[in-house]
Amino acid sequence: MKILVAVKRVIDYNVQIRVKEDGTGVVTENVKMSTNPPDDNAIEEAVKIKEAGKATEVVAVTVGEEKAQETVRKALAVGADRGIHVKVDGILEPLAVSKILQKIVDKEKPDLVFMGKQAIDDDCNQTGQMLSALLNWPQATFASKIDVKDNKLEVTREIDEGLETIEINVPAIVTCDLRLNEPRYASLPNIMKAKKKPIEEIAASDLGVDVSPRLEQLKVEEPPKRKAGIKVANVAELVQKLKNEAKVI
Amino acid sequence: MAVLLIAEHNNKELRPFTLNAATAASQIDSDVHAVIIGQNSADAAKQLSELPVVKKVLSVEGAHYENFTAENFAPVVVKLAENYSHIVCSANTFGKNLMPRIAAHLDTSQVSDIIKVISLDTFLRPIYAGNAFATIKSNDAKKCVTIRPTSFDPCESTGGSAPIEKVDASEEFSNTKFIKREEIKSDRPELGTARIVVSGGRGMQSGDNFKLITEIADKLGAAIGASRAAVDAGYISNDHQVGQTGKVVVPDLYIAVGISGAIQHLAGMKESKVIVAINKDGEAPIFSVADYGLEADLFEALPQFMEELNKLNTIQK
Numbered sequence: 176m177k178i179l180v181a182v183k184r185v186i187d188y189n190v191q192i193r194v195k196e197d198g199t200g201v202v203t204e205n206v207k208m209s210t211n212p213p214d215d216n217a218i219e220e221a222v223k224i225k226e227a228g229k230a231t232e233v234v235a236v237t238v239g240e241e242k243a244q245e246t247v248r249k250a251l252a253v254g255a256d257r258g259i260h261v262k263v264d265g266i267l268e269p270l271a272v273s274k275i276l277q278k279i280v281d282k283e284k285p286d287l288v289f290m291g292k293q294a295i296d297d298d299c300n301q302t303g304q305m306l307s308a309l310l311n312w313p314q315a316t317f318a319s320k321i322d323v324k325d326n327k328l329e330v331t332r333e334i335d336e337g338l339e340t341i342e343i344n345v346p347a348i349v350t351c352d353l354r355l356n357e358p359r360y361a362s363l364p365n366i367m368k369a370k371k372k373p374i375e376e377i378a379a380s381d382l383g384v385d386v387s388p389r390l391e392q393l394k395v396e397e398p399p400k401r402k403a404g405i406k407v408a409n410v411a412e413l414v415q416k417l418k419n420e421a422k423v424i
Numbered sequence: 425m426a427v428l429l430i431a432e433h434n435n436k437e438l439r440p441f442t443l444n445a446a447t448a449a450s451q452i453d454s455d456v457h458a459v460i461i462g463q464n465s466a467d468a469a470k471q472l473s474e475l476p477v478v479k480k481v482l483s484v485e486g487a488h489y490e491n492f493t494a495e496n497f498a499p500v501v502v503k504l505a506e507n508y509s510h511i512v513c514s515a516n517t518f519g520k521n522l523m524p525r526i527a528a529h530l531d532t533s534q535v536s537d538i539i540k541v542i543s544l545d546t547f548l549r550p551i552y553a554g555n556a557f558a559t560i561k562s563n564d565a566k567k568c569v570t571i572r573p574t575s576f577d578p579c580e581s582t583g584g585s586a587p588i589e590k591v592d593a594s595e596e597f598s599n600t601k602f603i604k605r606e607e608i609k610s611d612r613p614e615l616g617t618a619r620i621v622v623s624g625g626r627g628m629q630s631g632d633n634f635k636l637i638t639e640i641a642d643k644l645g646a647a648i649g650a651s652r653a654a655v656d657a658g659y660i661s662n663d664h665q666v667g668q669t670g671k672v673v674v675p676d677l678y679i680a681v682g683i684s685g686a687i688q689h690l691a692g693m694k695e696s697k698v699i700v701a702i703n704k705d706g707e708a709p710i711f712s713v714a715d716y717g718l719e720a721d722l723f724e725a726l727p728q729f730m731e732e733l734n735k736l737n738t739i740q741k
Contacts, residue, residue, distance in 0.1 A: 186552070188687070188688070189687075191555075191687070192552040192553075192555035192556060192687075194555075194556050201551075201552060201555075201556055213669075268533045269524070269533070269534070270527065270528065270531070270532070270533045270534070273528060292669070293669060295552070295553065295668065295688075296551065296552060297551055298536070298537065298550065298551055298552070298553065298668070299534070299536045300520045300524070300536060300537075301523075301524035301527070301534055301536060302524075303524075304494065304520075304521065304522075304523075304524035304525045304528070305524045305525070305527065305528035306528075307495075307525065308498065308524070308525040308526075308527075308528035308529050309528050312599070313495055313597070313599040313600040314494060314495065314521075314525065314600075315600075316494075316517075316520070316521045317517060317520075317521070319662070329603065332517075333517070333662045334517040334518075334605075334663075335516050335517045335518070335616070335663060335671065336605065336607040336608070336663060337605065337606045337607045337608045337661065337662070337663045338605070338606045338662070339602075339604070339605045339606075340603040340604045340605075340606075341493075341600060341601060341602055341603055342600075342601040342603055343599060343600050343601070344599040344600075347599070352669070353652070353656075353669060354655070354656060354662065388533075389532070389533035389562065389563050389564045390533050390535065390560050390561065390562055390563065390564075391560070391561040391563065392558055392559070392560055393546065393559040393560070393561055394558070394559040395551070395556050395557070395558050395559075396556065396557050396559075397556065397557075398550070398554060398555065398556065398557050401694065401699075401713055401715075404699070404711075404713075404714045404715040404716055404717060405715070405716060405717070406706075406711070406716075406717045406718070406719060407716050407717065407718050409718070409720075409728075410718065410720070410725050410728040410729050410732055411728075411732055413700065413716055413718050413729070413732075414729065414732040414733065414736070416716055417677065417698070417700070417716070418736060421677070421698045421715065421716075423620070423676050423677040423697070423698050423740070424620070424644060424677065424733075424736070424739055424740055
């Protein structure tokens with residue numbers, strides 16, 4: 176079984192986001208970037224499946240600018256076998272990314288495609304589902320547990336009401352929740368080894384996919400600020416304030 | 425052209441956020457049709473027809489719709505889409521799972537999780553865990569939009585009498601099989617719609633200690649929430665998680681106990697009307713969004729809180 180894992184480079188989850196004064200976006204210059212957190216879970220799961228002898232190869236793919244390759248390199252350092260970097264400048268919409276990934280799937284013919292359930296920058300939560308639509312494959316979104324059984328997966332999904340378990344036939348798409356596993360850290364020797372693993376570079380323009388944007392981002396602004404609150408001295412004061420001032424209890 | 429709302433239901437009745445999504449749909453265009461896909465879902469379809477904002481109900485029945493599988497639902501909506509300018513549903517796990525599958529089939533760039541309808545083609549949505557708001561204009565002919573339910577009031581639930589039209593079922597998608605659903609049943613209000621939410625974080629130290637929160641929640645008629653840290657630690661089940669990748673809640677009162685206030689958690693609760701933070705670390709970021717902050721050991725503060733509530737003559741429910 177061959178697993179393709181899609182990873183995205185985003186602003187690190189610990190960075191306090193600042194909106195640009197001209198309203199065109201958020202500040203990304205000199206800001207720490209990392210792999211989208213649930214994409215780390217996707218890589219970890221694929222590597223674990225391979226370590227369990229149930230997969231033969233793990234290929235990490237990213238779509239993005241020059242520096243996006245860092246995320247592929249990181250995936251190689253934690254156990255992916257080789258990488259693919261589809262080069263494209265500017266921000267792509269999930270629809271465009273899923274069309275590019277479809278081309279990569281056509282070429283690589285993986286049995287499974289894993290990725291994070293959502294990117295923490297645009298918070299769209301679309302790419303995995305769109306890719307499975309384009310391929311007409313089953314989709315297991317928001318996965319918190321995966322059991323590989325021959326040519327099937329049993330996947331536990333986190334849904335609003337609790338948990339749902341489904342069985343999907345491969346080939347299939349799985350989007351991963353943060354609770355799926357605990358991503359490992361790359362050891363120094365593995366980081367060194369990863370430098371020798373191959374990363375194939377492909378220009379998005381060579382894939383024959385229309386990636387032109389369908390959406391216009393007219394403005395990005397700061398959300399309204401909450402007015403500063405107060406500290407109360409004790410529980411009695413808190414309850415009095417809630418009862419008589421805020422009138423919520 | 426009209427707007428098509430995808431109803432969320434459990435085959436017996438509508439799930440509550442369908443009413444919020446109906447409001448958003450009616451703000452896009454007054455001509456709202458609603459599709460309900462299910463198995464033996466006639467009662468829920470009737471309920472849908474009684475929403476005054478809904479002008480027509482399309483009902484699709486089939487055994488393969490019983491468990492709301494996106495692979496089975498998407499073809500139905502895609503087929504209906506030719507008659508509609510917009511497809512709308514809630515941005516909860518139902519809609520998040522389903523809508524992109526529809527959008528990709530329609531070759532449309534979806535607009536996810538909107539919090540405001542600005543015009544027919546322009547919407548406001550949070551990005552970066554709500555740390556920025558983006559105004560997005562869609563240039564696609566057909567627009568697929570998911571709405572953040574807590575940003576729209578529920579519509580009236582009675583008084584309408586829309587006609588219910590049967591629509592043919594699509595073929596079954598055979599590569600996905602439903603096995604089971606483990607729903608956590610509770611007599612408490614639903615987290616997403618509760619007027620008061622009491623949430624615990626890693627500071628609770630154990631699942632057992634959540635009983636301190638449960639007690640207060642019961643007294644206040646509140647729902648129980650949790651930070652991701654508390655869910656990850658196994659103190660409480662995932663359906664309680666509030667945050668960027670959990671549920672977004674906008675209650676009248678949100679009480680955060682032993683929650684430090686990571687960006688990801690704030691994304692799920694900072695629009696609450698009144699926020700209370702109880703934390704022994706006075707520097708915890710949660711205090712920056714709290715209207716009332718109490719710097720205290722929660723194991724002392726929560727029993728006192730319960731005592732003070734017991735002293736009150738009346739409590740709003």
